[in-house]
Structure formats: C-alpha cells, structure tokens
Amino acid sequence: NAGVTQTPKFRILKIGQSMTLQCTQDMNHNYMYWYRQDPGMGLKLIYYSVGAGITDKGEVPNGYNVSRSTTEDFPLRLELAAPSQTSVYFCASNDPHASGEYTDTQYFGPGTRLTVL
Amino acid sequence: DQQVKQNSPSLSVQEGRISILNCDYTNSMFDYFLWYKKYPAEGPTFLISISSIKDKNEDGRFTVFLNKSAKHLSLHIVPSQPGDSAVYFCAASAGKDSWGKLQFGAGTQVVVTP
Numbered sequence: 164n165a166g167v168t169q170t171p172k173f174r175i176l177k178i179g180q181s182m183t184l185q186c187t188q189d190m191n192h193n194y195m196y197w198y199r200q201d202p203g204m205g206l207k208l209i210y211y212s213v214g215a216g217i218t219d220k221g222e223v224p225n226g227y228n229v230s231r232s233t234t235e236d237f238p239l240r241l242e243l244a245a246p247s248q249t250s251v252y253f254c255a256s257n258d259p260h261a262s263g264e265y266t267d268t269q270y271f272g273p274g275t276r277l278t279v280l
Numbered sequence: 281d282q283q284v285k286q287n288s289p290s291l292s293v294q295e296g297r298i299s300i301l302n303c304d305y306t307n308s309m310f311d312y313f314l315w316y317k318k319y320p321a322e323g324p325t326f327l328i329s330i331s332s333i334k335d336k337n338e339d340g341r342f343t344v345f346l347n348k349s350a351k352h353l354s355l356h357i358v359p360s361q362p363g364d365s366a367v368y369f370c371a372a373s374a375g376k377d378s379w380g381k382l383q384f385g386a387g388t389q390v391v392v393t394p
Binding site: 167194196198203204205206207208211213221222253255257259266267268269270271272273274 | 284286289312314316321322323324325326329369371373380381382383384385386387
C-alpha cells in the first residue's frame with residue numbers, strides 16, 4: 164500500500180493564480196481531511212469528507228474548495244491565491260470505526276509546500 | 281483560540297535518558313488524545329493514543345499519561361534514542377460529536393544528543 168500520496172511536493176504561485184492540490188489514498192478509508200501547517204503552529208483543519216459526495220468545512224476553510232467524487236481522491240482547490248495561503252498542506256485519511264472500536268488515528272501524506280508570492 | 285497547548289517549543293535530551301513532553305488542553309469535551317511524530321519534509325505519523333477512560337497507555341518505549349482533572353497529558357520516551365529526534369504534536373478530539381476534527385498543539389522539537 165502506498166498509503167496517502169500528495170502531489171505536487173512543492174509549488175510557487177503568483178498572487179491571484181489558482182491550483183489544485185491532489186490527494187489519493189489506497190486504504191479504502193471513508194474519512195479524508197485537509198490540514199495546513201504554518202511555521203511554529205499546529206495543523207489546522209481546512210475541510211474534511213466522511214465519504215464520496217460528502218464534504219464539510221473545518222476550522223479555516225476560507226479561500227479553499229474541495230470535492231470528493233471517489234473514495235480514493237480528495238483534491239483541494241485554491242482559487243485566487245493569496246500570500247496568507249503560503250503554508251504546508253497535509254492530506255490525511257482514516258476510518259474511525261474500522262476496528263470496531265472508535266479511533267481517531269489519522270494517516271498523513273508527505274505534504275505539499277506552497278509559496279504564494 | 282488554541283485549545284491544545286504545548287508550551288515547550290523545544291527539548292534537548294541525552295541519549296538513554298527520559299524525554300518528557302507536556303500538553304495542556306482547555307476543552308473539557310475532549311475525550312481522545314493522540315501523539316504524532318514528524319520528521320522534516322514528511323507527514324506526521326501516529327505514535328500513541330489514549331482514551332479519556334484511561335490514565336495511562338504504554339507502547340514499548342512510549343507511555344502517555346492523562347490527568348483529566350488537570351487537563352494535562354504527557355508523553356514519556358524511555359530510553360531516548362537519536363532516531364527520536366523529531367517534532368512531536370499533541371492532538372485531541374471530542375469523540376462522537378467531532379469525529380475527525382483533531383485539534384493540534386504547536387509541537388515540541390526534540391533533539392536527542394549522543
């Protein structure tokens with residue numbers, strides 16, 4: 164299993180440009196998440212999804228959009244990039260009920276480092 | 281509003297000694313706590329967790345202690361090894377009502393010296 168994969172690893176955008184960060188998982192997890200990590204800060208939840216076709220906002224959703232058309236993929240879209248979106252973005256997945264007992268252990272991808280200039 | 285706080289941004293410890301990482305939280309609804317470890321240029325990896333019905337959980341060299349009355353948890357690493365040098369994040373969730381919505385602390389950079 165590759166686990167959670169993210170592309171690209173790095174990207175530099177100009178202010179106002181758009182891009183999509185890709186995330187794929189091969190663990191058949193229903194739940195998927197997008198986080199951002201700013202320097203010296205913890206991870207903050209942007210959006211999450213509990214299954215194909217179902218998405219919801221996290222703590223910091225402004226400036227982002229998501230879609231979930233398949234179990235495997237959960238792309239994050241940035242429209243009109245701003246310097247405040249310079250960050251490292253992590254995708255994660257899990258299945259809280261897989262073991263029959265609730266667990267919130269999430270599995271993370273390697274991250275995408277985005278710089279907006 | 282930071283609901284999970286790791287007040288020590290860094291910790292230096294000698295190889296073979298104990299590392300103690302601390303985490304405080306403010307939300308009394310949190311009932312599940314996790315520690316993640318992160319190496320540079322990689323995603324966080326799960327280390328150990330504890331449910332609020334327990335006060336201790338062990339996994340090899342790693343032990344997590346939970347003090348609900350003080351809203352405090354700690355991670356003990358014994359003995360510390362050079363490969364333990366990483367950033368450690370404490371995270372918490374409010375269980376059924378907030379599945380998946382982890383709140384993370386800012387992290388503690390651990391450096392294990394020979």
